[in-house]
Amino acid sequence: MPPYPRWPAACGQADRHIVARMPGALLIAMASLMFCCGAAAQPVTYRAQVVTDVRLDKSFYHNAALTLTFAADTGDAGPALDPSGNPVSSGVCNFASFFWITKGQAALTIESHGEVIEAAFLPNQLFVAADICAGGIGIGSYVASGLEPGYPLSFTRGSSEYYAGGNNNVFAPTFQVSGNAFSCIGYASLDGPGGACASPDGYPLHTDRGDFFVYMPYTGWQHNAMRTYSLNRGTFSAVPRVAQDDQAAH
Amino acid sequence: MNTREMLRPVRLLPVIFLALAAGGVRAEPVTYTLRTVADGALGSFSFYEAQVTIRLHGDTANVATETNADGGLVYVNRIGQASVTVTLGNKTVAAHFAPDQVYVRYDTESGVVGFGSPASPSYPVALGCANTFNLGGYTQDCAQSPFTLTGDAAIYATASLDNGLADSLSDPSSRSQLSAGARALPISLSRTTLLTGIAHSCPAPYTTFPYQSTMIAIASCPAKATLETDHGLFYLQDSYGFGQSAYVDGDINNFSLDHYANVGALQVEVMRRSDFSYTLRR
Numbered sequence: 001m002p003p004y005p006r007w008p009a010a011c012g013q014a015d016r017h018i019v020a021r022m023p024g025a026l027l028i029a030m031a032s033l034m035f036c037c038g039a040a041a042q043p044v045t046y047r048a049q050v051v052t053d054v055r056l057d058k059s060f061y062h063n064a065a066l067t068l069t070f071a072a073d074t075g076d077a078g079p080a081l082d083p084s085g086n087p088v089s090s091g092v093c094n095f096a097s098f099f100w101i102t103k104g105q106a107a108l109t110i111e112s113h114g115e116v117i118e119a120a121f122l123p124n125q126l127f128v129a130a131d132i133c134a135g136g137i138g139i140g141s142y143v144a145s146g147l148e149p150g151y152p153l154s155f156t157r158g159s160s161e162y163y164a165g166g167n168n169n170v171f172a173p174t175f176q177v178s179g180n181a182f183s184c185i186g187y188a189s190l191d192g193p194g195g196a197c198a199s200p201d202g203y204p205l206h207t208d209r210g211d212f213f214v215y216m217p218y219t220g221w222q223h224n225a226m227r228t229y230s231l232n233r234g235t236f237s238a239v240p241r242v243a244q245d246d247q248a249a250h
Numbered sequence: 251m252n253t254r255e256m257l258r259p260v261r262l263l264p265v266i267f268l269a270l271a272a273g274g275v276r277a278e279p280v281t282y283t284l285r286t287v288a289d290g291a292l293g294s295f296s297f298y299e300a301q302v303t304i305r306l307h308g309d310t311a312n313v314a315t316e317t318n319a320d321g322g323l324v325y326v327n328r329i330g331q332a333s334v335t336v337t338l339g340n341k342t343v344a345a346h347f348a349p350d351q352v353y354v355r356y357d358t359e360s361g362v363v364g365f366g367s368p369a370s371p372s373y374p375v376a377l378g379c380a381n382t383f384n385l386g387g388y389t390q391d392c393a394q395s396p397f398t399l400t401g402d403a404a405i406y407a408t409a410s411l412d413n414g415l416a417d418s419l420s421d422p423s424s425r426s427q428l429s430a431g432a433r434a435l436p437i438s439l440s441r442t443t444l445l446t447g448i449a450h451s452c453p454a455p456y457t458t459f460p461y462q463s464t465m466i467a468i469a470s471c472p473a474k475a476t477l478e479t480d481h482g483l484f485y486l487q488d489s490y491g492f493g494q495s496a497y498v499d500g501d502i503n504n505f506s507l508d509h510y511a512n513v514g515a516l517q518v519e520v521m522r523r524s525d526f527s528y529t530l531r532r
């Protein structure tokens with residue numbers, strides 16, 4: 001667990017109470033201000049990896065090594081907004097704690113039994129998001145509810161939670177973390193009896209090789225917390241992108 | 251002959267059965283791939299919180315069975331070509347291990363799985379080791395999973411958010427809490443499966459130190475053990491290992507230390523393509 005930079009009093013109870021009374025516009029301004037500092041614009045590729053079940057077009061792959069990438073620029077990071085333009089809270093802290101980068105190019109690689117399959121996502125489906133209150137980070141999408149940070153692949157617990165929690169430079173150009181892997185539509189509904197993620201079958205992500213789905217077959221049920229949890233683990237990283245990477249991509 | 255000795259042949263029956271079953275598996279190529287994040291060095295490349303992938307290409311015919319200290323079944327595969335890849339930002343360094351440096355080990359009773367070496371059966375990486383703290387101190391135990399703990403320690407181990415597939419599958423009493431997909435995973439090194447858990451990357455027990463006034467925190471790895479590769483010596487040594495504080499005051503005298511630790515996954519992929527990659531027909 002590395003000593004990543006953190007806000008000194010992130011998620012502190014006093015902070016939550018103060019922030020909860022603030023008007024939305026002020027919250028957005030504050031969040032933007034907090035997020036602006038220390039992060040010079042830099043091309044970065046964010047990479048999420050896990051072994052799980054996936055489907056691309058009509059081909060299903062059991063326990064395939066999946067890599068999702070999102071080529072972005074750190075200068076495009078900002079507070080996540082719901083469709084009405086309001087800042088998004090994690091539900092754990094009562095202040096705008098979700099940040100994202102929506103501008104970028106996303107792609108996938110599936111490795112299964114010696115075969116490597118690559119595809120590019122069509123635009124405007126995915127984003128990189130982080131919840132700096134609860135401590136989560138990953139690649140989310142606009143499917144289902146319109147804002148699904150847990151699908152197609154996000155992480156919490158492990159070093160990913162320690163890294164993301166209270167980190168005002170969470171979209172740094174270089175880091176590697178590991179965590180519990182979620183490919184969950186309806187992450188917020190995991191709490192409570194019967195909590196479960198929705199099947200992704202009704203929510204295709206569109207690629208240049210057909211529709212794409214990520215499944216979450218490995219879960220458990222925690223009685224004392226009344227919550228479904230993930231038994232899968234994966235990694236999330238950021239790699240600085242140099243000019244020749246962009247030239248090769250075009 | 252005491253009762254324990256009398257029961258020993260009975261306790262070994264499942265081991266014998268599973269060993270025979272394992273022996274009957276057809277010889278097929280298999281790749282074991284463990285992915286995690288860790289600290290260490292590979293040759294002259296020192297890294298901190300880097301992506302580490304250790305891989306062994308072998309054959310299912312070489313999966314052997316052993317027993318642990320309690321008589322539980324342990325699968326090992328010691329024969330194959332092993333490699334390590336370390337990625338930190340834009341830099342990636344890859345190397346092949348010298349012969350007999352690492353092997354795959356899966357203790358099915360404790361639910362601890364990973365790569366072992368001459369330094370330790372749980373080093374360079376083990377997934378699913380137990381970590382507990384109580385008034386007696388911190389215990390790292392790669393011979394048992396959180397599910398095999400008893401007493402106070404078990405309170406925080408049962409169905410924890412931090413338990414992965416490796417230790418959850420080893421506990422018969424928790425299987426009803428697992429999804430159908432998890433329950434269907436083979437407990438095997440000879441069949442395609444997935445095993446996950448907290449990652450230990452240290453040849454010795456982690457250390458702790460006081461944190462604030464009432465807690466201990468931040469266990470680190472106090473030792474390193476080098477393994478030979480064609481790119482120089484390789485070792486893993488967690489700088490910050492486990493970050494969860496443990497309360498040492500009042501009634502909360504035991505707490506998981508796992509919360510912020512790096513985690514990992516071991517993918518067992520038997521190269522029998524027709525069985526595992528197919529076209530959906532709906």
